[in-house]
Amino acid sequence: MAEVKHVFDDLDRQLIALLRADGRAAVSTLAGALGVSRTTVQNRIDRLLNSGALLGFTVRVREDHADDTIRAVMMIEVVGKSTSQVIRHLRGLPELHLLHTTNGKWDLVAELRTSSLEAFDRVLREVRMVDGISNSETSLLLSTV
Known part of the structure; x- marks a missing residue:
């Protein structure tokens, strides 16, 4: 079955903006x-979730509460036409914070985030084992300036 692309209207955009600010509202x-x-809001949320336009709700933590977090940026090269497959696999990694x-x-x-270097090493090995990834380069983020 082909995935249906959701077309956002102004109400959808406003709702998403509010949910980004407070996903528990x-x-x-x-x-x-x-x-x-x-009822309109609940129907919109249900439609956004069912279409895949809204993936779910998450907790946002202030950056200063995550001082012990190991953060890194990983550049990934994908073989042929396997990008969608690779993206699906990577989205399943809880350590994956953002993917572009x-x-x-x-x-x-x-962008990867882990609680320790050991966990970071494990995630790197996991990513390198994903079918369709031909090369990667990772840089630890040391400080924000």
């Missing part, structure tokens, strides 16, 4: 902020 709070009914497609030598850029 009550439906009634969202409805009040948007000036629509709770890009142009140039590298096909994907991933």
Whole structure:
């Protein structure tokens, strides 16, 4: 079955912006902020989830609460037409914080976060074992300036 691409309207965009700011906001709070009914908000959330446009809800932690986190950027080269397969596999890694497609030598850029160097090493080995990845280059992020 072909994936249906969701077309966002202004209400969808406003709802997503509110959910980005507070993914735990009550439906009634969202409805009040948007000036629509709770049913409309719930139906929009359900439609966004069902279409895959909204992948779920997550916890955001202040950066200063994650001082012991190992962060890295990984550039990934993909073989042939296996990008979608590689993306699906990488999205399953809990240590993957962000994933971007890009142009140039590298096909994907991933931000990884782990709690230790041992966990970081494990994730690197896991990524390198993914079918369709031909090359990668990883840089640890040392400090934010």
